Amino acid sequence: MVRKATIARAEERDISQVVELIFHLDAHVSGAPREVLKMTPEGERQLAGHFRSFLHNPYKLLLVARSARARVVGMGDIALWMQAEVWETPERQGQWYGIIDDVWVEPEYRGQGLSRLIVVELAAFARSHGVESLQLEYSTSNEEAARTWNRMGFRPVGVRAAASASEVLALLKSDETPS
Numbered sequence: 001m002v003r004k005a006t007i008a009r010a011e012e013r014d015i016s017q018v019v020e021l022i023f024h025l026d027a028h029v030s031g032a033p034r035e036v037l038k039m040t041p042e043g044e045r046q047l048a049g050h051f052r053s054f055l056h057n058p059y060k061l062l063l064v065a066r067s068a069r070a071r072v073v074g075m076g077d078i079a080l081w082m083q084a085e086v087w088e089t090p091e092r093q094g095q096w097y098g099i100i101d102d103v104w105v106e107p108e109y110r111g112q113g114l115s116r117l118i119v120v121e122l123a124a125f126a127r128s129h130g131v132e133s134l135q136l137e138y139s140t141s142n143e144e145a146a147r148t149w150n151r152m153g154f155r156p157v158g159v160r161a162a163a164s165a166s167e168v169l170a171l172l173k174s175d176e177t178p179s
């Protein structure tokens with residue numbers, strides 16, 4: 001069954017539902033059941049504040065997909081950033097890039113092109129500001145995200161590597177050659 005939803009710029013009335021979707025996204029990425037995930041009231045306030053910052057910032061855009069009953073069933077955002085001018089070389093100056101984040105579609109609304117519509121609007125927003133470079137992150141274990149982003153033209157360009165400090169120290173110390 002096709003469930004209809006429309007994409008729009010987020011408004012104040014959407015913020016609490018956006019926070020709820022981030023909760024769903026977090027449960028999905030971490031693999032933790034939603035029932036055991038709990039956010040502190042301060043955490044919720046901070047998250048709501050973070051998303052409110054998108055509403056009036058000309059370099060940020062937060063989109064929501066609203067169902068016919070105005071339920072928020074999908075989202076995605078972009079923030080445009082300019083690299084600090086550290087280069088005198090003209091071609092390295094004034095480089096802007098757009099960070100896409102928080103793309104989520106509720107399961108019952110998937111597979112009907114909502115994330116595609118969201119990304120089209122996010123990319124158009126970047127281009128309307130003269131920004132061509134788009135970046136985003138996903139976990140390598142999230143094959144669904146990898147396939148989706150690949151279909152939309154995103155290719156991995158780097159690796160975020162993680163380690164525990166204790167493990168690094170144990171490994172490097174065991175390799176130490178006595179002088």
Ligand SMILES: CC(C)(COP(=O)(O)OP(=O)(O)OC[C@H]1O[C@@H](n2cnc3c(N)ncnc32)[C@H](O)[C@@H]1OP(=O)(O)O)[C@@H](O)C(=O)NCCC(=O)NCCS
Nearest residue numbers: 103104105110111112113114115116138144145147148151
């Ligand atoms: C990934 C996600 C955002 C896709 O949303 P969606 O609205 O169902 O995606 P669309 O219907 O717009 O499909 C967009 C493209 O991705 C492809 N795609 C979507 N889900 C896919 C899946 N599970 N496996 C393979 N390809 C997929 C579609 O085929 C489509 O490409 P096409 O139009 O060229 O055929 C949604 O499944 C989701 O919220 N997943 C969980 C959160 C997540 O992983 N988010 C990614 C951020 S890191």
